Structure formats: structure tokens, C-alpha cells
Amino acid sequence: xxxxxxxxxxxxxxxxxxxxxxxxxxxxxxxxxxxxxxxxxxxxxxxxxxxxxxxxxxxxxxxxxxxxxxxxxxxxxxxxxxxxxxxxxxxxxxxxxxxxxxxxxxxxxxxxxxxxxxxxxxxxxxxxxxxxxxxxxxxxxxxxxxxxxxxxxxxxxxxxxxxxxxxxxxxxxxxxxxxxxxxxxxxxxxxxxxxxxxxxxxxxxxxxxxxxxxxxxxxxxxxxxxxxxxxxxxxxxxxxxxxxxxxxxxxxxxxxxxxxxxxxxxxxxxxxxxxxxxxxxxxxxxxxxxxxxxxxxxxxxxxxxxxxxxxxxxxxxxxxxxxxxxxxxxxxxxxxxxxxxxxxxxxxxxxxxxxxxxxxxxxxxxxxxxxxxxxxxxxxxxx
Amino acid sequence: xxxxxxxxxxxxxxxxxxxxxxxxxxxxxxxxxxxxxxxxxxxxxxxxxxxxxxxxxxxxxxxxxxxxxxxxxxxxxxxxxxxxxxxxxxxxxxxxxxxxxxxxxxxxxxxxxxxxxxxxxxxxxxxxxxxxxxxxxxxxxxxxxxxxxxxxxxxxxxxxxxxxxxxxxxxxxxxxxxxxxxxxxxxxxxxxxxxxxxxxxxxxxxxxxxxxxxxxxxxxxxxxxxxxxxxxxxxxxxxxxxxxxxxxxxxxxxxxxxxxxxxxxxxxxxxxxxxxxxxxxxxxxxxxxxxxxxxxxxxxxxxxxxxxxxxxxxxxxxxx
Numbered sequence: 001x002x003x004x005x006x007x008x009x010x011x012x013x014x015x016x017x018x019x020x021x022x023x024x025x026x027x028x029x030x031x032x033x034x035x036x037x038x039x040x041x042x043x044x045x046x047x048x049x050x051x052x053x054x055x056x057x058x059x060x061x062x063x064x065x066x067x068x069x070x071x072x073x074x075x076x077x078x079x080x081x082x083x084x085x086x087x088x089x090x091x092x093x094x095x096x097x098x099x100x101x102x103x104x105x106x107x108x109x110x111x112x113x114x115x116x117x118x119x120x121x122x123x124x125x126x127x128x129x130x131x132x133x134x135x136x137x138x139x140x141x142x143x144x145x146x147x148x149x150x151x152x153x154x155x156x157x158x159x160x161x162x163x164x165x166x167x168x169x170x171x172x173x174x175x176x177x178x179x180x181x182x183x184x185x186x187x188x189x190x191x192x193x194x195x196x197x198x199x200x201x202x203x204x205x206x207x208x209x210x211x212x213x214x215x216x217x218x219x220x221x222x223x224x225x226x227x228x229x230x231x232x233x234x235x236x237x238x239x240x241x242x243x244x245x246x247x248x249x250x251x252x253x254x255x256x257x258x259x260x261x262x263x264x265x266x267x268x269x270x271x272x273x274x275x276x277x278x279x280x281x282x283x284x285x286x287x288x289x290x291x292x293x294x295x296x297x298x299x300x301x302x303x304x305x306x307x308x309x310x311x312x313x314x315x316x317x318x319x320x321x322x323x324x325x326x327x328x329x330x331x332x333x334x335x336x337x338x339x340x341x342x343x344x345x346x347x348x349x350x351x352x353x354x355x356x357x358x359x360x361x362x363x364x365x366x367x368x369x370x371x372x373x374x375x376x377x378x379x380x381x382x383x
Numbered sequence: 384x385x386x387x388x389x390x391x392x393x394x395x396x397x398x399x400x401x402x403x404x405x406x407x408x409x410x411x412x413x414x415x416x417x418x419x420x421x422x423x424x425x426x427x428x429x430x431x432x433x434x435x436x437x438x439x440x441x442x443x444x445x446x447x448x449x450x451x452x453x454x455x456x457x458x459x460x461x462x463x464x465x466x467x468x469x470x471x472x473x474x475x476x477x478x479x480x481x482x483x484x485x486x487x488x489x490x491x492x493x494x495x496x497x498x499x500x501x502x503x504x505x506x507x508x509x510x511x512x513x514x515x516x517x518x519x520x521x522x523x524x525x526x527x528x529x530x531x532x533x534x535x536x537x538x539x540x541x542x543x544x545x546x547x548x549x550x551x552x553x554x555x556x557x558x559x560x561x562x563x564x565x566x567x568x569x570x571x572x573x574x575x576x577x578x579x580x581x582x583x584x585x586x587x588x589x590x591x592x593x594x595x596x597x598x599x600x601x602x603x604x605x606x607x608x609x610x611x612x613x614x615x616x617x618x619x620x621x622x623x624x625x626x627x628x629x630x631x632x633x634x635x636x637x638x639x640x641x642x643x644x645x646x647x648x649x650x651x652x653x654x655x656x657x658x659x660x661x662x663x664x665x666x667x668x669x670x671x672x673x674x675x676x677x678x679x680x681x682x683x684x685x686x687x688x689x690x691x692x693x694x695x696x697x698x699x700x701x702x703x
Contacts (some may be wrong), residue, residue, distance in 0.1 A: 245646075383476060
């Protein structure tokens with residue numbers, strides 16, 4: 001039996017703690033230097049001590065942020081990274097290692113007592129939750145995340161912790177080529193089981209996009225009920241499935257005419273010409289993208305990485321993320337592009353929209369059951 | 384140009400001097416003591432490589448016999464859990480289906496590649512035109528000049544809904560829109576490299592066949608079909624077996640063609656292992672599946688090589 005009890009959290013490095021640490025270092029380093037000098041040796045002054053004077057930690061040479069490739073990388077570079085560097089002088093580098101690989105690499109580095117390869121990880125929320133459970137993320141200091149007060153209910157973890165913070169949400173509606181297929185504005189998810197769509201449908205290779213709508217259709221709760229009927233229902237969709245994969249595969253396939261309809265990120269529809277989308281009346285799965293900070297980083301890096309993450313939560317940068325990525329900001333002060341304002345079912349922004357339209361992915365249960373759900377979904381959809 | 388007291392020209396003297404230094408160094412270090420071991424030392428790089436690969440396999444075995452918590456990423460005790468998961472619901476039937484698909488298409492690719500490669504190799508060996516031989520060899524190498532993903536997307540254009548195949552099919556009233564997403568598409572994509580590979584591997588075996596044997600058979604009244612059946616093919620059997628083994632091994636490990644030309648609906652074992660690792664976070668389960676595939680592949684290859692070798696011995700143990 002696996003023990004899923006939460007692991008003890010590593011200590012947060014708050015500003016106050018850092019000042020105390022810096023003061024201690026500021027006192028101890030000269031003393032140690034004197035002792036070393038008396039012994040005929042020289043001790044280089046540490047950056048921590050150098051920073052202790054004004055209460056703000058010394059600046060690291062850079063911070064390294066894991067993100068997805070373009071347009072994520074370029075958007076984060078153009079928005080929060082640029083404004084962070086302008087304000088602090090600290091350059092931001094991006095790492096586009098896969099989200100599974102980076103989690104494993106951070107854990108291996110932590111287990112080996114080494115510094116993780118990145119200073120912040122942008123990933124899906126369930127992986128951020130898993131990082132917290134695995135004890136490889138630090139709780140963040142809300143004194144540094146000043147913009148967190150403007151976040152919607154999906155911005156911070158539901159359990160009250162601060163080990164990660166969500167920067168944006170994305171939904172997975174039906175995206176289709178309107179010149180080849182006509183979908184009614186008011187439709188149920190049941191529509192895509194219709195035999196008239198045989199061989200015309202694309203689905204994602206991960207379960208979250210379909211399992212929540214199907215569970216709602218069947219009146220099941222994915223957090224408590226037996227999901228066998230859900231997988232059986234999904235298996236019945238096989239004759240209609242032309243292809244499955246990720247967003248790139250959706251785009252190349254729908255543009256080349258291999259299929260006409262797909263369940264994919266709403267943002268993906270914006271990357272191609274002439275695509276339309278519709279959210280069925282049951283709502284579509286809404287998940288979040290979140291930042292977390294690994295443990296075993298130098299305290300000053302942890303500090304400034306939190307400052308960077310706070311920058312990603314700033315309303316102006318959140319507005320840029322919305323416009324460039326088609327993901328819904330978690331900062332309620334952000335400005336939405338028109339296409340989002342006009343379609344709250346696909347881009348739920350306010351608390352009212354979220355409550356009315358979103359099938360919010362149950363992060364904790366999803367993270368704990370990811371392996372089993374993925375295996376069941378793969379068998380159902382590809383078997 | 385001057386000549387030194389040993390009769391060496393000044394313009395080459397530096398080379399001789401360097402050689403003298405090296406010889407002196409060799410004597411001083413007593414390198415000659417190791418002379419009996421030289422063959423073994425020359426094997427060292429190969430042994431290091433094999434050890435590295437064997438180490439990787441041992442690690443896979445180690446992982447596959449442990450339980451693993453994919454949520455906390457923590458290894459559990461020794462266990463058969465991963466192998467149980469491979470065969471039990473919900474994934475058991477799907478894994479078996481994937482394994483069957485991988486093996487069947489790989490066997491079909493192997494048979495197709497060897498069947499197509501043998502006459503091409505024969506043509507290269509027997510043609511009297513040097514130009515034709517060179518042109519054919521160059522054409523065989525062309526598929527290797529581009530990456531597999533590029534080749535796969537190239538085939539996707541040809542086999543897809545708006546491609547050449549769909550266009551030709553429409554002439555016959557078939558408007559199904561290409562063959563992308565079918566086993567045939569995957570097979571065609573895999574054949575593009577497998578045929579040249581099989582040809583190049585069969586080539587040395589055919590080169591060693593004395594043409595007089597074929598002429599002798601023909602002189603005795605054997606038609607070309609019987610010459611092929613009773614002379615060329617048996618003598619080329621070691622090459623055919625080797626080509627079949629290599630093509631099969633590469634085919635069972637195929638990833639890109641099933642992913643791209645199968646539109647994700649016809650996964651091979653490699654695709655499922657990737658999914659297990661990246662989406663299920665379970666390297667331990669992926670290790671178990673890898674080892675199962677490796678064991679089955681090894682049996683296939685040993686059988687193929689043994690079949691080639693046994694026949695060869697029975698036919699007189701010649702060198703082809």
C-alpha cells in the first residue's frame with residue numbers, strides 16, 4: 001500500500017527569514033574573515049553578506065525558468081521576463097525540457113543533494129501538486145507574491161498551501177473546421193458519438209479532456225465514483241476517432257483534412273486560420289498552468305524567483321498571456337481580448353463564469369490517480 | 384638539402400627523429416611486454432560499449448522488478464507488480480494487441496524488404512554497367528540522408544487525404560481520402576528505409592557467389608527461376624538471414640512511422656513505452672514492457688540467424 005500522506009514541507013524562505021539569515025551572515029562573515037586572516041588565509045565575501053545591507057538579497061546572475069516552447073517561451077520572454085529584468089537587472093533564461101522529464105530531473109537532483117537544473121517550473125497544475133507532495137517544492141511567500149491578492153479562486157491551491165501558483169487556465173472544447181462540418185451552437189457532448197462523425201474526430205492522448213465531460217453526461221463524480229462506465233463510454237467513441245495526439249498533431253491533421261473536429265485546447269484553435277470552437281452545454285474541462293520553485297536552490301535565487309513569479313501574475317503581463325497564448329488569466333484585473341469576452345463558456349474568467357461553465361479538473365485526485373487514469377484511457381481509446 | 388651521418392636527408396630528418404623518440408619511449412615503457420595482450424586491448428572499446436549497453440539492460444531489469452509510486456516518484460520493494468500490470472486489466476488486452484501489431488507489421492516489413500532487396504542487390508552485383516551500379520548504390524543511400532521524421536511527414540503528404548494516393552483512389556470512385564492511419568501506411572513508411580538496408584546487407588553475400596555456378600546450372604538446363612531457387616538463394620542465405628535480423632530488430636523498435644503515419648491510433652510498443660514514461664510517469668512499467676519486447680525480439684532473431692546458419696552448414700558449410 002502506498003503511503004500518500006503529505007511529506008513535511010521544506011521551510012519557506014521568506015523575506016524576513018532571509019533578512020535574518022543575511023544579518024547573521026553579515027555578522028559572521030567578517031568575524032570568520034578576521035579569524036581566517038589571523039590564520040594567514042583569505043575568505044571571499046559571500047554574496048549573501050553583500051546583500052544584507054539593504055535587506056534585499058543579493059541578485060543571482062540569472063534565473064532559469066522551465067516552460068513550454070513557443071509561443072509560451074516567447075510570450076514569457078516578452079512579458080514577465082522583460083519587465084522583471086528591467087526592474088531587477090537579472091536576466092531570465094528559459095529551459096524547454098519536457099514537463100515529465102523536468103520533474104524527474106529535479107527530484108534526482110534533490111535526492112543527490114544537488115542544485116536542481118531550473119529555478120522555476122511552469123507546468124500543469126497536477127504536476128505542481130505532485131511536486132509539493134514529493135517534497136521538492138518550496139512554499140512561496142505571499143509577502144513577495146503581492147499580485148496573488150488579485151487572483152481568482154483557481155489561482156492558488158485549494159488546500160491553502162502556497163507551493164505553487166496558477167498563472168492561467170485553459171479549456172478543452174470542440175474545435176472544428178466550419179467549412180467541412182457544421183456543429184450546432186447548443187449541443188451536448190453526446191453529439192460526437194453520432195455515427196455521422198465516423199473517422200472525423202481527433203482526441204487528445206491524455207484523459208482529462210474527455211473524462212470530465214463524459215462523467216458529467218453519466219452523472220458520475222470522478223473523485224468518488226467507479227469510473228468503469230466512463231472508460232466504457234469513451235471506448236464506444238473509437239469508430240469516430242481518426243487520430244489522437246497533442247496540439248501539434250491536431251493542427252497538422254485538421255489543416256491537411258485528416259479529420260474535421262477535435263477536442264483540444266481552445267488556444268490551439270487560434271493558431272490556425274479558419275477554425276471555430278464550441279463548448280457543449282455540459283461545459284469543458286478547465287485546467288491550470290502553475291509555477292513552482294524547487295528546493296535546494298540558493299536562498300537568494302529562491303527569493304528572486306518568487307519576485308519573477310509575482311511579475312507573471314501582474315495584470316499587464318497576464319493580459320499579454322491571454323492575448324498571445326489564448327489562455328485565461330488568473331488575475332481578475334487583467335484585460336481580456338475580445339474573443340475571450342465574447343465566449344465565457346470557453347474562456348471562463350470570473351468566479352461566476354467558472355462556476356457556471358467550467359468542469360474544473362480535480363487536481364489532487366487527478367494527480368494521485370494519473371497513472372491509473374492514463375492507463376485506462378489509453379486502453380479505452382486505442383485498444 | 385643536407386645528409387646527416389646516418390645518410391638521412393635533412394628534409395625528412397625531423398620525421399625520423401620523431402620515430403626514434405617514439406621507439407625509445409616504447410622501449411623505456413616496456414610496451415613489448417603487453418604484446419600478447421594486444422588483441423584483447425584492441426577489443427577494449429568494443430567491450431566497454433557492450434558493458435555499457437549490458438549495464439543499461441541490467442538497470443532495466445532492476446527497475447522492472449520493483450514496485451513504484453508514480454505520484455510520489457518513490458521506488459518500492461522488489462515486486463512483480465509491473466509485469467502483472469502489463470497483462471492485467473485495464474491495459475493487458477491493449478498491451479497484447481500493441482505487441483501483436485508491432486510483431487506482425489515488423490515481420491511483414493522484414494519479409495517485404497528482403498524480398499525486394501534481394502533482386503536489387505543481385506542487379507548491383509551482376510550488372511556489367513559500372514554507371515548503373517554506382518547510380519543504384521547512390522539511390523539506395525538517398526533515404527538515409529534525411530531524418531526519419533522528415534521522411535514520415537513526406538509520406539503523410541503522399542498518403543494523406545489530399546495526397547497522391549487519395550487522388551488515385553478517387554479515379555476508381557473511392558473517396559475515402561487516402562490511407563493515412565492504416566497499417567498499410569505504416570508498412571509503406573517503414574519499407575522506405577528497410578529495402579535499401581536489406582539490399583546493402585545482402586550485397587556482400589551475393590558478391591561472394593561465383594557467377595560460374597549460375598552459368599553451370601544454366602548450362603545444365605536450369606531456367607533462371609530454378610537457378611535463383613537452387614543456386615542463388617541458398618548461397619545468399621547467410622546474408623538474407625543477417626538482413627532479416629537487422630531489419631526486424633529496427634522495425635520492432637520503430638516509433639516515428641506508427642506515430643505519424645498511424646495517426647496515433649496504431650501504436651507500436653515504443654509508442655506505448657513513451658506514453659507510459661511521459662504521461663503515466665512510470666519508467667518502471669516502461670522497463671518491463673521494453674524487456675518483454677527485447678526477449679521476444681531476441682527469440683525471433685536467434686531463430687532467423689539459426690535458420691540461415693543451419694541451412695548453410697547442411698549445404699556444405701561453404702562461405703557462400
